[in-house]
Amino acid sequence: MSESKTLNNLMAAFAGESQANRKYTAYSKKAEADGKINAAKLFKAAADAETLHALKHFEVAGKINTTPENLKDAVAGETHEYTEMYPDFLKEAEAEGNKEAIKTFTLAMKAEAVHAKLYQEALENLDETEEIFYYLCPVCGNIEKSIPDKCSICGVPGTSFIKY
Structure with missing residues (x-):
């Protein structure tokens, strides 16, 4: 369009x-x-x-493309968030002394870096047929491919993670 x-x-x-x-x-x-x-x-x-x-x-709007194109778009979007958007937001929150905003931006920024990596892996292994499960931290949004003892970003126990 x-x-x-x-x-x-x-x-x-x-x-x-x-x-x-x-x-x-x-x-x-x-x-x-x-x-x-x-x-x-x-x-x-x-x-x-x-x-x-x-x-x-x-x-x-014609914004849904092939799965490889969608994965590339997701990598680009997540990369923008953790390399540009959140660092800028953090600077402003720090300048204003907003501790809660600093915390939420930091957690999201770290999780977005993980998301970008996982999307890139999915793109590189798109023809893999073995089913993969993902586990979501309900606090910070970190995603793991196995249940961790605790979240590597926010420390929440792995037993709290949600399986996909």
């Missing part, structure tokens, strides 16, 4: 729907923690609806 107002609108809609998904997921978790189960379920359903919208906008 050539550069057009519609393409720009599809990408803006994709970004907005993607953000709404994450926001409503956060609201759902808070409502659940508050014991407001009906509100939690509504937020979760709405989050899933926003995901449906975002995925369709992305597809119509």
Whole structure:
């Protein structure tokens, strides 16, 4: 699809729907923690609806390519995040003395470096047929190919990791 107002609108809609998904997921978790189960379920359903919208906008925009192209795009995106975006964000958070922002940016930056490496490995081994399992740290977003004793980034016990 050539550069057009519609393409720009599809990408803006994709970004907005993607953000709404994450926001409503956060609201759902808070409502659940508050014991407001009906509100939690509504937020979760709405989050899933926003995901449906975002995925369709992305597809119509022609942004889903071959798996090798998608893996290369993922490597580039994750590499940008850990080499440029988060280091810049960290400098600003440090200048402002925002300790919580420093912590979340640092954890994410370290996890993004791991993600880039894993995407590159997947690209290089795309024709491998043996199934690989991935394990996600629910605190910092680190991904491992086996359950660690503890997360190498944030120290959470490996028993907390989520299997994919």
